[in-house]
Amino acid sequence: MIEELPHPVILISEDDQVVKFNPYFKELLVRIPKGGCEVSAIFEEWKYFSDQKIATGHLAEKKYMFLKINGYTGEDSYRVYIGHETAFLDGLTKHVKEVEKINRALDAIIENSYDGIYITDREGITLKTNSAIERITGIPKEYYIGKSVDRLIKRGILSSSVTHKVVKQRRTVSVVQENYAGKETLITGSPVFNEDGEIDRVVTNIRDLSDLNDLLDELTKVNQLNSKYKKEIEKLRNIPSRDRIIFASEKMKSIEEIIDRIADVDATVLLLGETGVGKDVLARMIYTGSNRSVKGEFIKINCGAIPPDLLESELFGYETGAFTGASQKGKPGMFELADGGILFLDEIGELPLPLQVKLLRAIQEREIQRIGGTKPKKFDVRIVSATNRNLKEMVRKGEFREDLYYRLHVIPITIPPLRERRDDILPLIDFFLQNTNDRYNLQKKLDSYVKDFFFRYDWPGNVREMLNLIERLVLTTSNETLTIEDLPSDHKELYLSDCACQSNPLSLKEAVELAEKKVLTQAVQKYHTTYEIAEALESSQATIVRKLKKYEIKSNELTR
Structure with missing residues (x-):
């Protein structure tokens, strides 16, 4: 067996005499000794280390390290050494150190990730986790090592297995689920393939969504506040969009x-x-x-x-x-x-x-x-x-x-001026009325007679007069529906004068409705119940209720 090894092998006696060597060793010798000789006669330098278990020597201008083969003493208690070129061993050692350095860096990256990292094999057996998983789940990271995801699901620690979905679908899979600690988490599992195209590992990233949800809530509040401030600033600067x-x-x-x-x-x-x-x-x-x-x-x-x-x-x-x-x-x-x-x-x-x-x-x-x-x-x-x-x-x-x-x-x-563009009057009225209602949290509206008057009115003060009048009416009247009776006296006189001078006077029905509305509006301001109004106007209470509803006349102080 020694003769066939592709490495130099030498047998040494107890007194350091060379007893035998294999053909590979023989090829390295500059000169071949005729009989037994000491080790030092073959090697330029021969040293023992660790109680003769390791030795070094130079052959053909190259340094070799010889390792004693344990459990083999050979004939007459000879020591058997197998050699390796130290340049190869030095390269191997350097490579091992580089791999160890990369592993340490990778471990540091995994350990310092803010998200939880959870690595399993294709069968779902946990191989590695990081400290973040403790913060997210409340369970020590060591607990997971060696346990299958199926076992974790049975214990209620996981609600479902992303690992199995990744293995089955052979692609990255993301799910949102509530974990053992009651936190909403985003779990993303990604497959790691080997050189044969088979899934070798599944790397799962666990992100605590509670922090993101809190940030989203804060961002929403900030945006709402910014919107409010923007409206206030635009109002103060009077810069309409x-x-x-x-x-x-x-x-x-x-x-x-x-x-x-x-x-x-x-x-x-x-x-x-x-x-x-x-x-x-x-x-x-x-x-x-x-x-x-x-x-x-x-x-x-x-x-x-x-x-x-x-x-x-x-x-x-x-x-x-x-x-x-x-x-x-x-x-x-x-x-x-x-x-x-x-x-x-x-x-x-x-x-x-x-x-x-x-x-x-x-x-x-x-x-x-x-x-x-x-x-x-x-x-x-x-x-x-x-x-x-x-x-x-x-x-x-x-x-x-x-x-x-x-x-x-x-x-x-x-x-x-507005009198030359009457098509703008009603849209402006609706806008200013809605804007004033929104500002003061009201729901006032104009009846058709007021709108008709506003449309025919010449508005000598134009848009500014319209805005001021609507705001005045909304804030100084108690009825939800604003009527001709709510207009300032000068506008009311203009309306009555305009009605009298119209080439097409009011129909009998319109005149009766206008009179009824005026009488009822005055009555709700004077009396406290619909029964009192009915008695004063010599009518039934049911008729009064029906008429008030028809003309949309309301009073906060009026009871049934």
């Missing part, structure tokens, strides 16, 4: 199309129209529809609401000590604050002539100079202005500079 612009008329549709076309250009815009038609809303539409809404702010200044001696400092700002009472830090003007955005000059027709000169220069040169300052400041601002006055007539009278007028008049947009 584009879909809050309510209209149904072709005239306003044309204006919206113009605004869409000119929103992203930098030409000046002049908004014309009566008081309350919504010029400031359209100015903000231009801002929100342009790329300036992400570059800068929308800054509004009412040229008619600020005293002329303060208006200049508000527009252009001032330096430290520019005048008595000035801030010690100075103050930026509206042009600086609106840099990158839009400066909305409301009531531009009220701007004093001296300031018109400075405004014209600022627009032309794209720079301003603070009061008390010596250096000009460049700005990037789009100018949108608005007025309810006839600027062309003011130019003719010398009340407004002609050159400034043409600077502002590049894109004029005239907003018609």
Whole structure:
């Protein structure tokens, strides 16, 4: 047997004499001894280690390590050694160390994973877990080792086996289940294939969803809070979104199309129209529809609401000590604050002539100079202005500079009053009524007579008057349904006068219904029960109840 080994083998006597060696050993010898000789005569260097169980020696300029074969003494108690080239052993040792290093790194990764890691063979026998599984399940990780998933299911630790599903389907499988500790977990099992394409291992990842669910709840709360804050900020800044612009008329549709076309250009815009038609809303539409809404702010200044001696400092700002009472830090003007955005000059027709000169220069040169300052400041601002006055007539009278007028008049947009776009009245009424109800948690509504009156009313104060009137009616009346009787006296007189002057007077039925509704509305305010009303009006209680229901007349104080 020794003769056939592919390694050098040598037999050594008790006194270190070479007794015999195999052919492989013989090939390594430079010279072959004729008779018995000592080991040192063959090897350049021969050393024993560990009580002669290991020895080393050099053959053919290579170092060999010889291991004593246990349990074999040979003839006359000879020691038998089998040799291996140390270069091979050194490489093998290095490879083993590298594998051990990789295993340690892999163990560290598995152990430090926040998710639970659970590794089984294809039969479902647990081979390895990590500490995270203790946190998720409340069971020590050592408990799982060596146990099958079937046993864990029987003990109630697992509700089902992902491992068996992975082996059966030969693919990654994910399930959501509640574990032994009552926690909702996401369990994902993945197959590991060997070189023959068979499943060798199943690696299962266990993620505690309770943390994710808590984060999702927190995120939902934050989003709701952000939405609330956004609405409050928009309310404070009075910046409506584009879909809050309510209209149904072709005239306003044309204006919206113009605004869409000119929103992203930098030409000046002049908004014309009566008081309350919504010029400031359209100015903000231009801002929100342009790329300036992400570059800068929308800054509004009412040229008619600020005293002329303060208006200049508000527009252009001032330096430290520019005048008595000035801030010690100075103050930026509206042009600086609106840099990158839009400066909305409301009531531009009220701007004093001296300031018109400075405004014209600022627009032309794209720079301003603070009061008390010596250096000009460049700005990037789009100018949108608005007025309810006839600027062309003011130019003719010398009340407004002609050159400034043409600077502002590049894109004029005239907003018609409500009386010229009646198709917008009812949609606006519905919007303002719903908005006011939502704000105050109410459910008020208008009866058909009020809506008809509102539609025919000329609204001299336009949209602003409509908003104020609806809010006043909602907050100051007790009935759920608002009637003609709830209108302010001046509006009520207009309604009655309008009814009297109509070319098509009310039918007898309509007149009777109107009279009945008026009488019943007054009665519920005076009496406390339907029986008292019936007695006062000389009618039956059942009729009174039916009529109140018909006309939707309610009172919080009225009982049956």
